Amino acid sequence: GEDVEQSLFLSVREGDSSVINCTYTDSSSTYLYWYKQEPGAGLQLLTYIFSNMDMKQDQRLTVLLNKKDKHLSLRIADTQTGDSAIYFCAEPLRDMRFGAGTRLTVKP
């Protein structure tokens, strides 16, 4: 497909794990990115993964990459209310191409 695809909404309870999924478009993308957008702010890079890796762990964040299926996921362990935001996956094509964003809501 031409678009980077993500589900639009995810709701979890505080302390649970969150998993946000993404399907990207170009199997030759060398890096894949996750950005976070808090209300009223611009996007900020959260984490990224090289295409030669299957997994990357960074504190509470785990990124999994399945190149065969062009599938990327972001797991947030012990989700906190401060994690409520919109999460975008992105791949560098002619421009940095963003998914539609997944709005994560964390309930106390």
Added chain:
Amino acid sequence: DTAVSQTPKYLVTQMGNDKSIKCEQNLGHDTMYWYKQDSKKFLKIMFSYNNKELIINETVPNRFSPKSPDKAHLNLHINSLELGDSAVYFCASSLQRLAGVPTGELFFGEGSRLTVL
């Protein structure tokens, strides 16, 4: 020091008016972008400049005209504003492009919310 700064943050104007949004980055990056984020939060590339040269110009009405006086600035001028232009416009920059794709992180401004009445 703000890395990517946009002004104004909010802009409310009438249909048919002309308005500009300014963007400056102090990161020494070569590449700058304008993205449009609609009410559903979809982010769509509009323009990209690399060292003051236009390299991406998506299917944007020609009422939108970007200008890059130097590589630290990328301004967006919009003529004859329409209701559908209401959105949040984000400026961003990245270090460089290699083999035609952006490399590294994009740094975003805080956004400029445009409301056309």
